[in-house]
Amino acid sequence: MKPRKDVGTLDVLNRKAVENAFGVEALDWARPVERGRFWAPEQLISMYYLPSYAKLSPEEKRRCNQLYAMGICEQIIWLEENFLVKTLRRVLKRADVPAPLRTALDTFIDEEIKHTEMFWRTLEKAEPTWYKRREFRVYLVPRATRMLVNAVLSLPKLFIAWIWVAIFFEERTVDYCRNYLKARKEDPAGIDESFTEVQEFHFKDEIRHFQLDQHLLTWLYDPQPAWKRRLAGKMFTALMRGYVYPKNIPGGVMxxxxxxxxxxxxxxxxxxxxxxxxxxxxxxxxxxAFSRGSVPKAMALFAEYPELDGLWPMFLAVTKEEFQA
Ligand SMILES: [Fe+2]
Ligand SMILES: [Fe+2]
Incomplete structure (x- = not known):
């Protein structure tokens, strides 16, 4: 198993989890969401890059941004519930999970459940009448996709692409948070504070989760036979295509x-x-979204695994070679 740079040991990660622990109540749930502000940094939403976005009035742009920010919250809930919580629970049924890893993953699951609660509460605060039943309103994943994802994730030892999903999206999530914090620093009255705060608290755990994902890569993924890794590479490439050509959040927002x-x-x-x-x-x-600036460590890991070579032709801002240098 390859040692990985910049990754804390499980003991360090478990200690930090205790030291930096916080509960949902640490966030200010009494502060109202401000409807006159943007809820996400404008350049963080993919629709900002559509030529016709410029034709929206200032009020329409603001609402587009608010809906998109809610879509981001819904997407995070979906990914964390399905790709992380359900999957890791299945992995933990294995008897051979080393004790420090088991401790770390138990905490990881608890933290993801806390995160989904934080994001639901933010959504409820933003649109109180929409989320009485806690169903997605903006991030609309087609039923066939949901069924396929559920079937695949029910067998996390056979279909191991979920580890790549975790690695990419947890680093991307950390980048979301950085964008929010940068926007707040530049203009404290710019973005709604509740949306910034939920990202800020999410960041506190995700920076550690991203390192834990790499422990999973070493412990669970690396020892797998080549055919299983090739299959994971194909499945992850197909999934990434859906993010390079995004439809779900923009479709819901439109x-x-x-x-x-x-x-x-x-x-x-x-x-x-x-x-x-x-x-x-x-x-x-x-x-x-797919650059050295936003997901540098995920990209460096992709470059280490030839079964992910299908990703590189999709990316415009990075090449495999630059990460191998
Ligand atoms: Fe999370
Ligand atoms: Fe996480």
Whole structure:
């Protein structure tokens, strides 16, 4: 098993988990969400990079941004519940999980459950009438995809691509938080504070989770036979294609925007829908989401594993060679 740079030992990670522990009540739930502000840094939302975004009025842009920020919260809930909590519970049924790793993963699961609670409460605060049943309103994953994902994740020892999903999205999540904190520093009155705060608290745990994912890579993924890793590479590449060419959050946001601003239904939303495919080849969008600036460690890990070579032709802002140098 390869030792990994920049990754704390399990003992250190377990100690930090105790030292930095916080509960949901640490966040200020009494502070109202400000509807006159953006809820996410403008350049963090993929729709900002669509040419027709410029045609929205300031009020429409703000609402687009708010809906997108809610979509980000919903997506995080979906990923953490499905790819992390359910999967890790299954992994922990194995008898051979080393004790420090078991402790770390038990904490990891508790923290992800806490995170989903934090994000649901933020959503409820933002749109109190929408989330009475805690169902997604913006991040609309097609039913067939949900069924496929559930089936695949029910066998986490056979289909090990979920480890790559965890690695990529947990580093991406850390980058979301950095973007929020940078925006707050630049303009404390810019982005709504509740959305910034939930990301800030999420960051406190995720920075550790990202290191734990790499322990999982070493312990669970690396010893697997080549055929299983090749299968994981293919599955992860297919999944990433869905993020390089995003549809779910923008689709949900456009549907909601059309309901709230009927003038957009005739030209601007259809134009945005047709522009969506172009995001996958937009250098600005790649700089945001798939770059050395946003996910450097995930990219460096991808470069170590030849079964992930199918990813590189999709990426515009990075090459495999630069991470191998
Ligand atoms: Fe989380
Ligand atoms: Fe996490």
């Amino acid at each position: 549907a909601m925007l059309g309901e709230e601003f009927p003038r957009l239904r005739t030209e601007i939303i259809p134009a945005m829908r047709s522009e969506l495919i172009g995001l996958g080849t937009s250098r600005d969008f790649h700089d945001l």
